[in-house]
Amino acid sequence: MNNPHTIIQKEEFKSSQNVRWCPGCGDHAILNSVQKAMAELNLKREEVVVVSGIGCSSRFTYYMNTFGFHTIHGRGSAIASGVKIANPDLKVWQITGDGDALAIGGNHFIHTIRRNIDLNIILFNNQIYGLTKGQFSPTSRRGFISKTSPFGTIEHPFRPGELAIGARGNFFARSMDRKPNLCTEIFKEAAQHKGTSIVEVLQNCVIYNDKTHEELTHKEEKHDRTIILKHGEPMIFGKNRDKGLILDGMQLKVVKIGENGLTESDLLVHDAECQDSTLHLKLANMEYPEFPVALGVIRKVKAPVYDQEVINQIERLQSTSTIKTFRDLAIEGDVWEVE
Amino acid sequence: MQRRSKIIDADRIAVRFSGDSGDGMQLTGSLFSLTTAAFGNDISTFPDFPADIRAPQGTISGVSGFQVHFGKGVCTPGDLTDVLVAMNPAALKANVNYMSPGGTIIMDVDNFDKKNLEKAGYLTNDPIIEDKLQGFNIVKAPITSLSQECTKDLKLDRKSILRSKNMYALGLINWMFNRPIDYTRKYIRHKFSHKPDVMEANLRILETGFNYGNIIQAGTPSYHITTSEPQKGFYRNLSGNKAVAWGFLLAADKSGLQLFLGSYPITPSTEILQELAGRKDLGVKVFQAEDEIAAISSAIGASYAGALGITNTSGPGLSLKSEALGLAVMAEVPLVVVNVQRGGPSTGLPTKTEQSDLMQALYGRNGESPLVVMAASTPVNCFDYAFYASKIALEHMIPVILLTDSFLANGSQQWKVPEEGDFPTIDIPRSQQEPGKFLPYLRNPEKLNRDWVRPGMEGYEHRIGSLEKDADTGAVSHDGPNHEIMVKLRQEKLNRVANFIPPLSVEGNPGAEVLVVGWGSTYGHLHTAIEELNTEGNEIAFAIFNYINPLPKNTEDILKKYKTIIVCELNMGQFATWLRNHFPKLNYIQYNKVQGLPFTIKELKEFFKKSLEEQR
16 A cells, blocks of 8 residues: 555654664564554554553553553453453554463463454564563473573473464464564554454564574575465465475475476465364464464454444343433332332 | 230341251341331341352251341341241251340251251250250241142142242241231242242242241240331342442442443452343443453453443452552552452451451552552442442542452341432543643642543543653653652552541540440441440440541541540451551550451450450
């Protein structure tokens, strides 16, 4: 969208606060992409609420010239849920990180997804605790060495997509800080989706976990190591667009077009809107080097939205109940009158 | 009407219905309470049910009881029972030590067989001799067999008929107190309108119980209880938990705000959640959260978005809410937390009453984190204090903890439906600032509250949060001197709430040398004990605190008039510590109890008398 006003509008979403993330941090690019997405969506600043918890990513709130609530560690989803249910007209965005959403806030994260409250949740995944200066996180790879795992971690990491789909999520997408245009596109699609949307952004912590996603951003190889999924299009990738994904029995398999008589028409076509999440889960779980890492909107399905259901129920009851005011309630039922 | 062998006149009487947890005693008690309250009695009720949902039948741990105290000037559910209905031996055994001397015991003799007596722990076949009950009026009523007899032509199974025998006890009690059974009939017809056989059985059993009184009246005392002269208006029976929920409904109504409850079920607070979950017709949004933390967090979010955000909990739940309470203090958003206290620490005594969360409410957060703490003191004034807690939270932009407890929550009293004008308006501190120049932490000079601006208001976009703010601009500030200014501002904002709450008043004999002090739910027992002592010729004053932080402004002026202050509370002295902290030079004595039970009037009077003697 080449709207001549886009640039100006994007600037309007910037608050007067100086952005204080480290130079080179991936967060800067994500902030920029969010502001751009909001401008392109033509959102009004006053109808946007940005809610965050604690962590580097959560400072995001202060840099947005919208309504913002920087809250407490892990509770962003719960607070954002209250905001959205109380006033569904607001556009509520939650900014969170791998520690905030998946460790201390894990419970709120899965239940918010399960309820399908119309929130846009952006999860910055840098696989490290940055604000506390370098401890492993729930997404750090097994064996990862950090200040609190000097001999390597001995725990399995969460895969955010698997967790979100496991919590019956209806929208999951993945992007990277190094792909600002993809970020903007995905943020827009997430914002337009009714229900909880989870966008995992693979983000680089330049100080404590630099180059953690390096193998996916490698200049020469990145096209062979990632695949951008688009609804309705074949699952094709590679520098020369000569690789693709097929189902071999129950398993995904990387194939080369042209080998063994395979053509593009043999490849899987991405259906993000399929209710059955089996294939979405397989796509979300693909890891390099066995597979390319999936980017783009992996799952986007329609389902009842909690905040709207609340209103529907209230409207239904208000149209039938004889109790219209508090007074009606107070003098209804087992009441006696003294005259 | 035939002659009765014994007519007892009394101002107040306590009746206890007691049986197995499946015997329907709670319902029986509630129905009798409604009948007698509508007849013109003050009432105070308290249910006493087992902690287990289905405890073993016939055992003491499975006994479920409901006491109703009624008459004139009733303030508590009664220390002792004047009339006990014991549906089985376990019910007798469980309550026999709480009978008033010369009281009446109605037993379902059909259930006093060897097996049930053994289950209840009786060693012989004669509980009357074994428990030395010869001084009581014993009414041996064949409740089970007569219930079966009067319904034998109905096509109902034995289980359904046995389930209705509580109506027999209700009929008999109504006869004893000359109360009409019309209300109960109406209730039965409504409840079982789709089950005509069950309806018929219940009606017949109710009448059989009522008539049994007539038939055997020579052996049954009947009572004449003084009625009070209530003001004109509508009345109903209301429990503390329901009163809290309704107080919030009124606050939403008066403030024009949507009510949002974020909650997680916890005994004994859950009825508040259940009551409001049913009030979609009044537009209430209820969010049953995944845990206590999400419950309060969602309420904070809703409040930030412009609703009246509230949450309810009990002790362990309040512990979990501590961090989020700090956020509400810091962000200066309105919020009401109702803490229905129970015995602690930890899971403690979930169904029993205690006042031991006071210090947690006052201090249980990191940092200098002052908030308003108030306490309701009767089941029905839970309504008033839920309303006033909301008013303070909204007008002063401050979180409020309202303390009730299991005793208030489950107890009930007759409640006069408020008339228009009984409660004040609630004035939301909307911003008068110019759009585009909004400062989120600019303060009202009188109350020191900040303006309440909701998302959606063009030109008022701003960021708030858990980090310290610059006192002038509201921007994030890590500056030390600014932090001290903000800490003092938050404290002073709280202190100024004292300018808007009623002064402490003294009842009993205000000119006495000894002042008894309590807070919250001990009001009824303390009031009655003081009233009786003064009537008996002693001189003693009494003050109850409903506002704890801040204290009423005249607190020191009142307390310092007395040579001795007796602080009574159901904990080890938390309020006494609070008073000593504020007014260290006064002379305090403590009376404390932590048995999961309310005070008894008897023990209070004994302690006060002893203290009065020591004064002389």
